[in-house]
Amino acid sequence: MEEENERYRAPALDKGLDILELLAGVDGGLTQAEIAKRLARSPNEFYRMLDRLVKRGYVTRIDGDRFTLTLKLFGLAQLHAPVRRLVSFAVPVMRELAEACRQANQLVVFDRGNPVVIAQQEAPGYWGISIRVGSRIGLFDTGSGHVLLAFRPEVERARMIAEHAGEGGADGRMTAEFSARLDLIRTRGYEMMPSAQTAGVINLSAPVRGADGTAIAALTVPYITLINTPGAPDISAAIQLVTQATARLSDMTGAGFTVEGDA
Template sequence: MSNSVERAMRILVELADGPSTISELGRRLDVHRTTSLRLLRTLEEQRFVRRTEDGRFQLGARMATLAAAALTGLDIRGSAARHLRDLGEATGQTVHLGALEGDRIVYLDKVESRHAVRMYSHIGALAPLHATGIGKVILAHLPPAERDALLGPEPFARCTAGTLTDRASLDADLDRILRRGWALDDFEHEEFIHCVAAPVRDAAGRVNAAISVSAPSVVLDRDGLLGLTDDLVAAADAIGEELGWRPPRTR
């Protein structure tokens, strides 16, 4: 790749975080101001960037067109497949990809556990939002009005003795999920199956899907399950990046 092409791409990546001046871009990319200006003028001519009224540069209309075309061709199941397989291999447990469908979640993909004792589920199956790890992690990231519409009136349907059937208990759990970045299904959907789930963000940062690692309690105890959360969150973030999500950066 030529230096000019690489620098132009780096400029676009930097501008994705917000408008910048020529000097700011030069410092961050470690290139001379005249080089930055030359590249920016070329990008501006092609409408990849535009100049704001205060003289800074930001992404232009052509970038939005390209982004829309790229996102149209993205398939969450295809984007997630490799990461699900890797997570299944690393943990040895059942891995699911699920998404919001109406007022429930639907399992889009599954990697089977390598243990003889495993949970029963299948691709295309529907499950409740309030009683599953995937459902709860999606609920936690929804706007309050949308959450209210999906949940409806309490008490919520009881699946097991551990199901959270009242709104106060569920809301407290959703707050914990937002703080720590993952959800725990503590035998709330099936009597002997617990799971952890993490959000998958799309290009706009929305959470309409999630992945989970599930295991029977006789195969993996609570501490062992919680020990998988770092790998789980890393896999969910990697899928999000495949879909166009960019994690926040600190400078």
């Protein structure tokens, strides 16, 4: 299989994709020499490719000699009808949820091995935790990832974990204890867990379901305790608001609606 994959390689395309994937994970851009060093190549190998990516609008120059991504890739992603349709349904509901619970929230789908944020609503007040649209987050250590796994059949769940681990790989985190956790989430209808990334944050996550009951997305509130904020609901009330919001979105999605792979 590996020999067959190598036979059909497109080196120029691989080079361009390597650049885009590298720049996607860097703030502030990189010089041509820095790109070459990180990709273990000669700087001359990337001159023409960078020139074409700039001319096509995927990359731009900043500070004279640094290259960074434009928003063109993000714009192309939003042209996918399933994602655009789901986001159009979700945004008004997410805005209402933010106002009701005084917290930020985000909508997440599974795409090519990771949960991906496709919509985000800021908290209405001064304080809130938000994640940028387009962020690829953890499958095993986030509320969104837990919900997307919990509300999938075993076969789909295994495929998601395999994609996350890499083709043909395995992930040792899928233990009996973790499987029991997913069963609990499925039974109660939501996940409530301390953030593995930010101290003091509790992730409140619930599924947006398709007609067959499987999760096509997860809606998550990164809940923080607000002090001296009149009318702010406690965490129990907040999770009720989250599950009410996802119930509304599940009703809106209709039969046969799917977004996986189109984020």
